Amino acid sequence: MAEFGIAAPSVKVAGGKSATATGKSLSVVALRKTYGDVVAVDEASMEIAAGEFVTFLGASGSGKTTTLMMIAGFCEPDSGTITVGDRDVTRLAPQKRNLGFVFQQYLLFPHMTVSENVAFPLTLRGVPKAEIRKRVGETLEIAGLSGFGGRKPRELSGGQQQRVALCRALVYRPPVILMDEPLGALDKKLRDQLQVEIKSIQQELGLTVIYVTHDQEEALVMSDRIAVMRNGLIEQFDTPRELFERPKTPFVADFLGAANFLPGRVEKHTDEHTLVRLDNSSGLLKARRHQLASGTEVKVAVQPGRLRACASDDGFCTGTVETATYVGTLVRAGVRVDGGQAPLLRLEVPAGRGPVAGERVGITADPDDVNLFAGEQGG
Amino acid sequence: MAALTATAPARPRKLLASRKTRVGILYALPVVVYLLVLFVYPIFSTLLLSLKNTDGSLTLHWYADALTGVNLSVLFTTLRISAETAVLSLVFGFVLAQAISRLKPLWAGLAMLVVVVPHFVSALVRTYGWIIMLGDKGLVNETLAWAPGAPFQLLYNELGVVIGTTSMMLPYTVLLLYGVMRGVDRRLLAAAASMGAGRVTIFRRVYLPLVGPGLASAGLLSFILSLGYYITPALMGGPNQTMIATLINQQVTKENQWNGAAAQGVILLVLTLAGLLLVKAVSSLGASRKKRNAS
The missing domain is CATH 2.40.50.140 (Nucleic acid-binding proteins)
Known part of the structure; x- marks a missing residue:
């Protein structure tokens, strides 16, 4: 825990992965979810390495969000298993999984200041006050929000609010951070900027991130690997280059390459x-x-x-x-x-x-x- | 229109403004007359009455009278019963509104109808309904006949009054709280859960602070409304539950003591206004916070 490597960006190694990765691996095996007759997610399986940035890419209804929600624990799979590190979390309540979640709508607590929002998960974990203050300060600094701690969420712009939400999700160093179209509500320019910021924070801290988006460019810019999803199936799970150069299905060739x-x-x-x-x-x-x-x-x-x-x-x-x-x-x-x-x-x-x-x-x-x-x- | 007047030269603007003022006065006239005749005049005459001695000189004698002895204890009883009512209607209202806000829209609408419709029935009728229900041979005591100590004394004591007034206040608190609860983004609770908060923590640290201002204004509202309640306490309470409105009625109808009644009326009015100011302060606190946050 003490190796929260903000002060030591030199730990970066080839491949962009941090030597002191705080993230853990995640594996999903034969995950399935149906709503009535509709199969939302069909036997999805994947292995995600510690410190990896993985994106679920697909149109709406492709099952990407449902998969994410099952990993987060907001929705229960019909069958299959989800393992974080070596802990089976498939049937655990969301609050027992110790994952981080960044929502598209930020969902900051409006009655708390920025600092209180970021401190919230730490207070739940009984972290001493002095330690909380230190870590909140450090985390806000990473996101370029030093000096905003005393403000209320509504006093911030959308981009700043999403940065706070990001801080709140990474301040307690969860083994995996899930992001559900976190930049979907922002304008193009801000989105481009935050893509780079999120990516660099992820690399610096060695976070395992699962990111959901329907924006191909975003997926290509940020991801180590992308799972292209369609109709509840993972069409292909590969690096951006492989997906682009060696699509395995016509759908992937069309969706990513507009072939x-x-x-x-x-x-x-x-x-x-x-x-x-x-x-x-x-x-x-x-x-x-x-x-x-x-x-x-x-x-x-x-x-x-x-x-x-x-x-x-x-x-x-x-x-x-x-x-x-x-x-x-x-x-x-x-x-x-x-x-x-x-x-x-x-x-x-x-x-x-x-x-x-x-x-x-x-x-x-x-x-x-x-x-x-x-x-x-x-x- | 605003832009037009702003750019127009000074003289026509003045003219326009004054014509607007004259038209405005004309429109306001009926309201002003209405308020003067039916509101300002009665209040001032009551105030005057409460300050007038039997020989016509000014005195504070009636106020001293209203704030000593039995009258003072009636005032305290009124405050106590109103507070009890406020707390109970808040608790029941919270539970009810909470349950309703979790229903699907159609069922929520029906449930709200069930809560609100009794309010359209005259308070007198509803009070007699309660008396029938809570009497020695009423539904409640018949059902609980097996219990030791039955029949229970549910009427003509403070319990009876509080049951009655609470039921009268419930629609207000439920309506108010329901609105507030519907305004809470449920996804915030999911967000808290994702960070590891358990149900109790989510309730205490996220939900309660978000509905807090609504709770405060609902509680104060039912307190204020209870202060002046007359029928229910008079019919469902005993001599020890005499509330200030009952006392005022007694003085006017039985003792022909208008000055004392006026003084007590003014005291009730002041208490109510103080409560309303408190509500306003609480809600404007919330509003100003929102406003500040929005900018």
């Missing part, structure tokens, strides 16, 4: 590549090697930023640029592929070298950026 999808069929394999013949196109598309039998119907997924326009006979397909929108550093182009049906193929290319509307182009992509999904996988 273009093209239907095709596996033609043959070389040592390093899988060659795909696109429907309605004579060209062969080179993808990195996938374990798919020749003749398999596939969906080809490539992110707009990973497609390139080239001379019309160099690409795997050709088309006509229908729209080209200049958006600062980028040009967003929509290409009508020859012989293909709608929708337009979306490209993002650096401005200046961008294609213009009406131009005939070929389309190409680095084989490593091409993901293939077997036909029967849902999208």
Whole structure:
């Protein structure tokens, strides 16, 4: 407990994890929750390491919040187990779990000052007064709130209130801190700023954080790993890079990468590549090697930023640029592929070298950026 | 309109303001007349009456009389019974409002109706209802006939009065507290639980402070209302439960003693006003805190 490493940011080690991690590991096994006939969370399992920042990412109704609520103890799972460190907390009341929770609506106690709010969990734990004062002061300082201790929550801005809520959740060094869209009520600029702040506090103190959001950018910026959830299922639980570069399902490719999808069929394999013949196109598309039998119907997924326009006979397909929108550093182009049906193929290319509307182009992509999904996988 | 007058030159603005004032006076006239005739005049004549000796000279004799001997003990009885009523209606009101605020909206609405509807029945009728219920052969004593010491004396003593007045005050406290409780964000309680607070701690350190101002004003309100209560104490109490309103009635109707009654009326009025000021102070304390917090 004494190693609350604020004064020693030098403990930071490679990978951004603190050597004196205060966080503990958390494991969820086959967690299931139904509401009537609706399966809110379906057999969710994951292992979260101590000091890891994990985000549950998904649209509303994906089960991300329900999973978080079950971990917090606000809602009871039908089956499955939740373990914090090596303690089974599945059936414990929320107040017995010793977790931290940061709510979207801050939920500061309006009748208490900022200091009293932050001190509240410590007084519950019978921490001596002098110690409370010291730790509240330290925690407020981390969050850049020194001097605000005497104010009431309503005298603070939304961002400041959420910082106080964060302090209140981390002042008692819970093994895991849960955050339910904590920045959802703030404007974009403040959100960006607090993302960085929360991330740096988490790294500095070695906190284990489980974060729920529907904002992909937020998830990518903050997380060590992201669990992409849909319809109560974890689609993929991986690092942001893996999710982005190697999506396991068309849904993940679409949700995170906003990928273009093209239907095709596996033609043959070389040592390093899988060659795909696109429907309605004579060209062969080179993808990195996938374990798919020749003749398999596939969906080809490539992110707009990973497609390139080239001379019309160099690409795997050709088309006509229908729209080209200049958006600062980028040009967003929509290409009508020859012989293909709608929708337009979306490209993002650096401005200046961008294609213009009406131009005939070929389309190409680095084989490593091409993901293939077997036909029967849902999208 | 405000912006218009603010930007207009000084002279027309003055004119407008004065015309507005004249129209305003015209509108206010009926209210002023109404208040003068039905409020200010009676109060001042009562005040005058309480200060007038039988020979027409000014005196404080009636006040001295009202604040000594039996009259003083009646005043204390009034304060005591009102305090007991306030505490009990607060306790029962709290429990009831608490239960209702946890119901689903439809059921909560029905429950509130059940609480409030009896209030539309005349207090006299309700008091007689209680007398029938609490008498020696009443429902309560019949039900408890097996208990040692039955029948219990539930009427014509302080218990009877307090039962009666508390039931009369309950709708007020329930209504007030229900409103306050609905305003409490239940998620705050969940937040406290997430930090490790048990139910008792959550209640004591989060819930109670949040509903505290409401409790104070509900308690004071039922205290004030009880001070001037007449029918219930007169019918359900014994001679020892004579309250000030009953005494005033006796002086006027039986002893034709208007001056003494006036003095006691003024004392009651002062007590009530003091209570109201207290309510206002308590609620404005809450409001100013809110205002400060909002800015």
